[in-house]
Amino acid sequence: MSNDSKQGKQHDGDVAFIESLADLLNASNLSEISVKREYGEHDRLTVSLSKHGKTVTMQAAPAPAAPATPAAPTPAMASAAAPAAGNDDPASLPGAVTSPMVGTAYLAAEPGTPPFVQIGQQVAEGETLMIVEAMKTMNHIPSPRAGTVKRILVDDGAPVEFGAPLMVVE
Structure with missing residues (x-):
């Protein structure tokens, strides 16, 4: 159970991290930001944000934990x-x-x-x-x-x- 709690807290931080990246993108002259975080062998977060395109890509290895964040x-x-x-x-x-x-x-x-x-x-x-x-x-x-x-x-x-x-x- 503590492992699930730890994963949930990591993904709570990921939401704030993604928002910070979006703020950085909007406040800078950058047109695109891509970041990959490795938490472990099967636990990672990949974020790609683009100012001029409509595409926003986010991937998280343990998918069930990431959608639970907004529901909490x-x-x-x-x-x-x-x-x-x-x-x-x-x-x-x-x-x-x-x-x-x-x-x-x-x-x-x-x-x-x-x-x-x-x-x-x-x-x-x-x-x-x-x-x-x-x-x-x-x-x-x-x-x-x-x-x-x-x-x-x-x-x-x-x-x-x-x-x-x-x-x-x-």
């Missing part, structure tokens, strides 16, 4: 988004703060400490709302505007996807 956040995201069932999608709200990356959301700096913000709290532009960990790097998510925290849409320790709504600050 679904229960957590569904439960977090459930209060919004009567409203429009939280990501479309004018005060929505979305995740700039794939990773794990943390509402506090470390376990046992108070959260960065709470519902109803006034925040200043640039104030840290939470942390999204990606590839063992803690990325502080700043408030894009001054306002009041209206909703927190993720649980502490929940996986998040790129563009997923994290909070609503109005």
Whole structure:
């Protein structure tokens, strides 16, 4: 069982790695990036990204583990988004703060400490709302505007996807 958990964590990191490659491709003068990662004899990841073509190729040797990555956040995201069932999608709200990356959301700096913000709290532009960990790097998510925290849409320790709504600050 620990071997399966280890493989799942490797592939969670692969999603963030692929996203980082895409960001690098968009931010640079490169037109194509190809990377091959070898984890073991039968465990590898091959990624080819092209800016000008429509082709994006990704191969992973243990295929069942890679598709499980997007499915894992679904229960957590569904439960977090459930209060919004009567409203429009939280990501479309004018005060929505979305995740700039794939990773794990943390509402506090470390376990046992108070959260960065709470519902109803006034925040200043640039104030840290939470942390999204990606590839063992803690990325502080700043408030894009001054306002009041209206909703927190993720649980502490929940996986998040790129563009997923994290909070609503109005």
